[in-house]
Amino acid sequence: MHSGPLLKVEHVTMRFGGLVAVNDLSFEARKGEITALIGPNGAGKTTVFNCVTGFYKPTEGMMTLTHDDGSSFLLERMPDFRIAARAKVARTFQNIRLFSGLTVLENLLVAQHNVLMESSGWTIGGLLGLGGYKAASKASIEKAKYWLDKTRLIDRADDPAGDLAYGDQRRLEIARAMCTGPLLLCLDEPAAGLNPRESLELNNLLRSIRTDDGVSLLLIEHDMSVVMEISDHVVVLDYGTKISDGTPKQVQSDPRVVAAYLGVEDEEVEAVEAEVGIL
Amino acid sequence: MAKANNRASEQTAIVEQGLAPALKEAAFAALVTFGLCIPIVAWGTRQDLNNRLILDQRWDAVAWAVLIVFIGRLLVSLNKQRRSAGGGPLVSMPTALVPAMARLLPILAPLAIGFLFVFPIVAIFGSGWQGSIKWIDNFGVQILIYVMLGWGLNIVVGLAGLLDLGYVAFYAVGAYSYALFATKVIPATYPALGVWAFWICLPVAGLLAAFWGVLLGFPVLRLRGDYLAIVTLAFGEIIRLVLINWVDFSGGYAGISTIPRPSFFGIPFNASDSGFAAVFGLEFSPLYRTIFLYYVILMLALLTAFVTIRLRRMPVGRAWEALREDEIACRSLGINTTSTKLTAFAIGAGFGGVAGAFFSARQGFISPESFTFMESAVVLAIVVLGGMGSLWGVAIAAVAMIGGPELMREMDLLKPIFGADFDPTKYRMLIFGLAMVVIMIWKPRGLISTREPTAFLKESKSVSGSLVKEGHG
Numbered sequence: 149m150h151s152g153p154l155l156k157v158e159h160v161t162m163r164f165g166g167l168v169a170v171n172d173l174s175f176e177a178r179k180g181e182i183t184a185l186i187g188p189n190g191a192g193k194t195t196v197f198n199c200v201t202g203f204y205k206p207t208e209g210m211m212t213l214t215h216d217d218g219s220s221f222l223l224e225r226m227p228d229f230r231i232a233a234r235a236k237v238a239r240t241f242q243n244i245r246l247f248s249g250l251t252v253l254e255n256l257l258v259a260q261h262n263v264l265m266e267s268s269g270w271t272i273g274g275l276l277g278l279g280g281y282k283a284a285s286k287a288s289i290e291k292a293k294y295w296l297d298k299t300r301l302i303d304r305a306d307d308p309a310g311d312l313a314y315g316d317q318r319r320l321e322i323a324r325a326m327c328t329g330p331l332l333l334c335l336d337e338p339a340a341g342l343n344p345r346e347s348l349e350l351n352n353l354l355r356s357i358r359t360d361d362g363v364s365l366l367l368i369e370h371d372m373s374v375v376m377e378i379s380d381h382v383v384v385l386d387y388g389t390k391i392s393d394g395t396p397k398q399v400q401s402d403p404r405v406v407a408a409y410l411g412v413e414d415e416e417v418e419a420v421e422a423e424v425g426i427l
Numbered sequence: 428m429a430k431a432n433n434r435a436s437e438q439t440a441i442v443e444q445g446l447a448p449a450l451k452e453a454a455f456a457a458l459v460t461f462g463l464c465i466p467i468v469a470w471g472t473r474q475d476l477n478n479r480l481i482l483d484q485r486w487d488a489v490a491w492a493v494l495i496v497f498i499g500r501l502l503v504s505l506n507k508q509r510r511s512a513g514g515g516p517l518v519s520m521p522t523a524l525v526p527a528m529a530r531l532l533p534i535l536a537p538l539a540i541g542f543l544f545v546f547p548i549v550a551i552f553g554s555g556w557q558g559s560i561k562w563i564d565n566f567g568v569q570i571l572i573y574v575m576l577g578w579g580l581n582i583v584v585g586l587a588g589l590l591d592l593g594y595v596a597f598y599a600v601g602a603y604s605y606a607l608f609a610t611k612v613i614p615a616t617y618p619a620l621g622v623w624a625f626w627i628c629l630p631v632a633g634l635l636a637a638f639w640g641v642l643l644g645f646p647v648l649r650l651r652g653d654y655l656a657i658v659t660l661a662f663g664e665i666i667r668l669v670l671i672n673w674v675d676f677s678g679g680y681a682g683i684s685t686i687p688r689p690s691f692f693g694i695p696f697n698a699s700d701s702g703f704a705a706v707f708g709l710e711f712s713p714l715y716r717t718i719f720l721y722y723v724i725l726m727l728a729l730l731t732a733f734v735t736i737r738l739r740r741m742p743v744g745r746a747w748e749a750l751r752e753d754e755i756a757c758r759s760l761g762i763n764t765t766s767t768k769l770t771a772f773a774i775g776a777g778f779g780g781v782a783g784a785f786f787s788a789r790q791g792f793i794s795p796e797s798f799t800f801m802e803s804a805v806v807l808a809i810v811v812l813g814g815m816g817s818l819w820g821v822a823i824a825a826v827a828m829i830g831g832p833e834l835m836r837e838m839d840l841l842k843p844i845f846g847a848d849f850d851p852t853k854y855r856m857l858i859f860g861l862a863m864v865v866i867m868i869w870k871p872r873g874l875i876s877t878r879e880p881t882a883f884l885k886e887s888k889s890v891s892g893s894l895v896k897e898g899h900g
Contacts, residue, residue: 229760230763232760245753245755246752249895250748251880251883253883258760258762261745264741264742306886310894325759
């Protein structure tokens, strides 16, 4: 499975005025692995995501994404849409952002914009009926079908995305991100609001994306049943700082993580703080 | 669709039942109307022959206005109650008509286009050789210009969701490009091309307008919603003020006259021996040019529709609609929103420019007066009333908004009702406003609010207007 790092985050700091949302964070997401980013509310997980996908520019630090052919991209220097188009990083959003007025199929076709744009000769060839636009258009529908099958949305293909149930919308957002042909898929709380059966199904989908489609994943998740079950590597954040990094087992038994997540009894605070090395 | 309508009305929550609340609402609306009517309708001033100011009182008109508002509001309230109670609406015609219309559209399209092609012949048979000029020019050509403008703006506002209040700027750029090229540049450089001026300048005017669309697009890329609307509005005014004040360039208020009229592919429409009538062995008549102009604008409008339909199925068209739905999601999918917005501005502006060039060739004279904010407002109203994104809706709205007031000139039959000195054209703005209010109550998302998908696997289901976003910048 694993080999070199796909995404390397080094000393990333993000400040909003006086607030330090992410403080000197370094971690790696390796090829063919599911990396989970966890932490209590307000730990800065989504900020890290927004930095990686270019929606924020980090105040300091470096983020390198390396493709199989050895070409590498410095994400902090690229605008957001180019990160998706060139560096091949796709993402979903914590509060679902679908094109609700477009149909399910159209949502997946929009995701293949760059491929189709090229094959349509930047619109001019396609408008005149020249070039391979027809073939590319057919291929794009096949690709959409593949993902609709995989996310069990094929029967809803011609319905507006806004009409789907919540769980279906979550899966559609993943399918749409996958249609951009990414190497790294960033999922922001994909299991939020899903029932246990749906989140089990999500586990299988994410595993299949990793194994069958060969796409690495970086996910933010609160649902520990998802995190511990499927991730190969977990990074724990608290107050913008990395407090633990390792396999799910290692992280689970890390006293700092336990302290951050569960808190401790009042009388034990000092003992635990001394143990974990906080002030 | 009917289901979606019901759902939408369910969401309007609890409406008080009974006649009393409806009467109360109606009385309140009537009171507001009364208050507004006192300064505007009830008192009017005029000067008599001795320059004395005379105060006219028109309390009967106020009474009519109050009564109409009272009854109208009462009906609207009762209608709303019926719907929220789960019953059918009091006036059931609209909801029953719209799905039927949607089913008929595929048949209606060839019929409507066929009718447009034979319209000049119908007009000639209907009102004779001389009388038909009015119908072809004032109705046919005039409406088709606005249909084309509406379809052009529809790309920017309806598809890409960018609220543009300065569309008239591109209309003006197109009109002045043609006027200046045809009156100054071509005679000074290649006078032999004179008869072809229109055909050469038409694409040039479109390209120049598209270029100005991009120029406007750049500074407003970061703006959204209200801010975008205000800046585009200002841009429209800037273009007009430059045209007024840069007298050397544009002739200022005096405008540009003796603009060459379009030729029949090199054969001018005049009474000379080499003119259209003589060449084809016909008796000279100005009607030929009018008919020719009609077909030119018809083809240009159809070209706009054709390009729009094709573009919607292309990646760029889908990206426009996706941009209208959610810009951030677009960027997360690798869509360059900057170039997507600029292409929408450019293509929309390009069609506006071509329409402008046609306008100046048809008029033979243009001045900044023709490019006021009112024009932008009318074109935007056509797009909004028609239903943003819908070619059909925009075309129907253009016919109603432009043809309606023109038709009112013909309404002599109203004279027996309202008296001999009743001039229907004076009421066009009133009816304009009334039509807007009615549409906003009856169909707040425009006449045709459903969206047709651009691709489908099994069957094409139209998307209810309540799911389609209007865009936010």
